Every structure is written in structure tokens, then in C-alpha cells.
Amino acid sequence: MFSFATPSVYQSSKCFVTYGVMGHLDPDQIPSKGKPWSALLAQDFVHKVDLILPEELVQLISNKITGDPSRTPVFYKVIMRLGEVLEGDFFTEYIKIGNIMMLSEGKIDTDNVFSLKEGLLTMYLDKETYERAGLVGKPHGVKGKRGLKPRWVVQFDLRSPSMLHGKKGFDRLAYACKNVFNSPVTWLFHSLSKTPVPDPLLRHQPTKYTSHPGVSEDLLTKVPALKPPASILSGQNRLDLDEYATEIYEWLSLIRIDSPRVDADDKIDPYLSGYTVPGDSEDPQTEKLCRISWQGFISPKWTQRILADVILAIPSKSWFSLSTTTFARGIVGDSADCTILRPPNSPGEYFLWDIKRHD
Numbered sequence: 205m206f207s208f209a210t211p212s213v214y215q216s217s218k219c220f221v222t223y224g225v226m227g228h229l230d231p232d233q234i235p236s237k238g239k240p241w242s243a244l245l246a247q248d249f250v251h252k253v254d255l256i257l258p259e260e261l262v263q264l265i266s267n268k269i270t271g272d273p274s275r276t277p278v279f280y281k282v283i284m285r286l287g288e289v290l291e292g293d294f295f296t297e298y299i300k301i302g303n304i305m306m307l308s309e310g311k312i313d314t315d316n317v318f319s320l321k322e323g324l325l326t327m328y329l330d331k332e333t334y335e336r337a338g339l340v341g342k343p344h345g346v347k348g349k350r351g352l353k354p355r356w357v358v359q360f361d362l363r364s365p366s367m368l369h370g371k372k373g374f375d376r377l378a379y380a381c382k383n384v385f386n387s388p389v390t391w392l393f394h395s396l397s398k399t400p401v402p403d404p405l406l407r408h409q410p411t412k413y414t415s416h417p418g419v420s421e422d423l424l425t426k427v428p429a430l431k432p433p434a435s436i437l438s439g440q441n442r443l444d445l446d447e448y449a450t451e452i453y454e455w456l457s458l459i460r461i462d463s464p465r466v467d468a469d470d471k472i473d474p475y476l477s478g479y480t481v482p483g484d485s486e487d488p489q490t491e492k493l494c495r496i497s498w499q500g501f502i503s504p505k506w507t508q509r510i511l512a513d514v515i516l517a518i519p520s521k522s523w524f525s526l527s528t529t530t531f532a533r534g535i536v537g538d539s540a541d542c543t544i545l546r547p548p549n550s551p552g553e554y555f556l557w558d559i560k561r562h563d
Contacts, residue, residue: 217540221449222556223437226515234512240544240556241508244528247540248321249307249392250502251531254460255514257524259492262421268517269510270417270496279501280393282410286318287381290362290374294404299323299362302397305503309390312533313345313355318389323363327385329356337380392501415500423493424468428455428482430523431547432555451482453557456525456543459495504528511544520551533561 222239235241257265269275288294289306298304299320306320312328319326328344329337334356341358360367360377367374393410430452436444458466458479465472465479468490481488507528514524527543541559 217559217561219453220556220558220560221445222558223432223445224554224556225552226554227552229512229515231512231516234508236508240511240542240554243542243556243558244507244511244544245504247504247507247528247530247542248319249305249531250504250507250528251499251539252529253498253502253507253510254527255496255510255524256456256459256527257494257496257514257518258522259421259423259494261518261522261524262419262494264517265496265514269513270419275510275513276417277415277498277500277502277506278394279413279415280405280410281413282391282393282405282408283388284391284408285381285388286385287378288408289320290378290381292404293400293402295362297400297404298395302395302400304393304395304397305501306394307392307501307531316385317533318385318391320362323361325360325362327358329358331356333384334358337384339376339380394501394503396503396505413500415498415502418497418499420462420495420497423459423495424490425459425466425493426468426470426481426488427491427493428452428489430545431550449555449557452545452555453543455481456527456545459493460527462495502528515546521549522546523548523550530561 222243224239226240227235227238229235236245255265289299303322304320305322306318308318309315310317315328316330316333317328327339327341329341331354334341337358339358341356344355344357360373369375369378393405428451432445432448436448455466464470465477466481468488483489507526511526514526518524523546525543525545527541530540532539540561541557543557545555547553547555
């Protein structure tokens with residue numbers, strides 16, 4: 205594993221590239237440790253998932269994944285005060301017993317933003333709100349880059365036995381919710397556990413959304429050599445591997461954003477765009493591809509399951525790419541991204557691009 209060059213003060217993210225071999229995949233016990241699985245699960249709130257693969261594999265994916273409604277992600281938008289999350293049946297059924305993830309609207313470097321995942325409540329607060337709340341937190345942001353408007357982050361493990369009414373720490377949080385965090389907030393909500401009956405969420409009149417897959421077929425595309433030369437892997441040539449990883453990631457990214465620069469019939473003036481698909485620019489290889497996309501409020505556990513389903517659904521020598529992107533949490537719009545490529549004729553092998561943002 206290696207990282208690209210250390211970013212300057214004007215850059216906000218790092219990209220780590222890993223080449224490895226996955227072990228045998230048991231569909232009844234999907235791995236959670238070791239890459240690429242741990243990289244997927246390390247993401248917080250996934251906003252978009254893209255699957256790119258050869259056109260001839262679409263029917264296999266449709267039969268086993270996209271054609272099954274039970275595999276489609278579902279989430280809700282709901283308006284609640286923070287205090288309502290910590291009260292009554294909602295707190296008991298969804299946080300103490302169940303497992304949910306929630307994210308409030310806003311940008312963490314300018315707004316007061318709340319998130320809840322695995323029972324951990326995280327609050328990103330401006331200085332004034334932090335002082336009014338009277339809670340214990342820590343400064344947020346890279347040292348020396350906090351500017352004139354310092355921000356703070358406060359966290360509570362709501363599954364802790366001490367997080368109950370009557371306990372000092374919890375009562376302090378409840379007091380802050382009543383007197384400071386008392387405005388209605390728009391949340392995205394997703395439950396990872398069985399829905400309780402009756403459902404405490406319904407009293408808040410949530411709006412349900414379903415992330416139906418968007419399928420783009422017959423994408424006649426210029427395709428580079430996706431299998432890395434053996435000399436790059438065996439010789440541990442850092443510069444050549446850097447170049448290969450950068451070029452392939454850029455090509456995959458252009459397909460994800462539906463750029464015409466990778467189309468087989470693209471004839472743009474080189475004065476306007478200097479991009480060329482890696483490989484033989486005079487006689488590039490072309491192939492029909494398919495892109496399947498899901499967008500919404502998606503759990504990392506769902507992306508872990510989809511990766512396993514794709515590996516099990518298609519032939520072991522076929523190539524594919526799966527990319528996941530989290531919500532942009534800062535004002536500059538940077539987000540975490542994870543892209544996995546299984547090269548052709550390489551069963552078990554993978555390349556992983558893990559882009560980490562710096563909050």
C-alpha cells in the first residue's frame with residue numbers, strides 16, 4: 205500500500221491505493237476485516253454507488269441484484285428536534301435496542317450539524333452554540349487552519365449504560381436539547397434493524413424514499429488495458445504503479461460522471477481537451493459498458509453486501525468496478541470515495557482507491 209504525495213495546505217483529501225488478493229468469499233459470512241471490505245465499512249454515510257461492468261454481464265446483475273426489490277435501499281426524510289431523538293420509544297427502540305443512522309442538514313464547517321451512527325451522537329457546533337450548551341467537547345479542524353471562527357465537536361455514546369434519564373451526563377445533554385438545540389431539524393433516517401411495532405418514527409410524519417437503480421446501457425467506450433503489467437506488480441516500481449493507478453482511476457471517474465471524453469466516437473478538438481484514454485491513442489480498444497447507479501442515504505453495510513453479490517453473480521475472470529461516495533460534509537464539497545476494481549482475468553485480485561477527506 206502507498207499514498208500519493210503529501211497534499212499542500214490547499215488540498216483537503218488523500219488517496220491511498222492498494223493492490224491485493226481477496227480470499228474465498230462465503231455468502232453467509234461476508235468479511236468485515238481486511239481490505240477492500242474494511243474500506244467500505246469505514247465510510248460514514250454513503251450518498252452514491254456506481255457499478256461499472258461489461259454490457260454482457262447486465263442480465264446476470266439484473267437477475268440477482270437490480271431485479272430484486274428487497275435489495276433496493278430505502279431511507280426517510282423527517283423533521284425532528286434533537287430532543288425528540290432522545291425521548292420515549294424512539295430512543296428506546298431505535299437507539300438502545302435497534303440500530304439506525306441519521307444525518308441532519310448543513311455543512312459541518314459552517315452549520316450546527318448532528319449525526320447518529322452505531323449509537324454515537326456527534327455534534328459539530330460553532331463556538332457560540334457550544335458555549336451556550338455547556339457540554340464538553342474538543343476543537344474541530346486541523347490545527348492552524350481553524351481561522352477566526354473556531355468550531356467544536358461533541359460526542360455521546362448513547363448506548364452507554366450511563367446514557368439514561370437521571371444520570372448526570374445524560375441530563376446535561378437533555379438540558380442542552382431543551383434550551384439550546386430546540387429548533388426543528390431536517391434529518392435523513394435509515395434503519396439497519398427490524399422496524400419496531402408500533403413504529404415511533406411514524407408520529408413525526410416521515411417522507412419515504414427508495415433508491416431505485418439507474419441503469420445506463422450500451423455505453424460504447426474507449427477502454428484502456430485494465431490489467432496492470434506484471435512488471436509493475438512484481439518489480440514494485442513505485443512510479444509506474446502511481447501512473448497506472450492515476451490513469452485508471454481518472455478513466456473510471458469519467459465514466460461515472462458520463463463524460464463524453466471516453467466515448468468511442470469522441471472527436472473533441474485537442475485544443476479544448478487534452479485528455480486521451482490510456483493506451484494506444486491511434487487505435488484504441490472499444491467495448492460496450494453498463495453503469496448502474498444508486499443514490500440516496502445508504503448504509504456502508506449495504507455497499508459491503510452489494511460488493512459480495514457482484515463477486516458471486518458474475519464470472520470470476522470478468523472485470524468490474526464498484527465506487528461509493530459519501531455525502532459532502534464541508535463547504536468546499538469534498539467527500540470520501542472508495543473505488544474497487546477487479547481487473548480482467550484476475551480472479552480474487554483487486555485495486556482499491558481509498559480517498560479520505562480531512563474534516
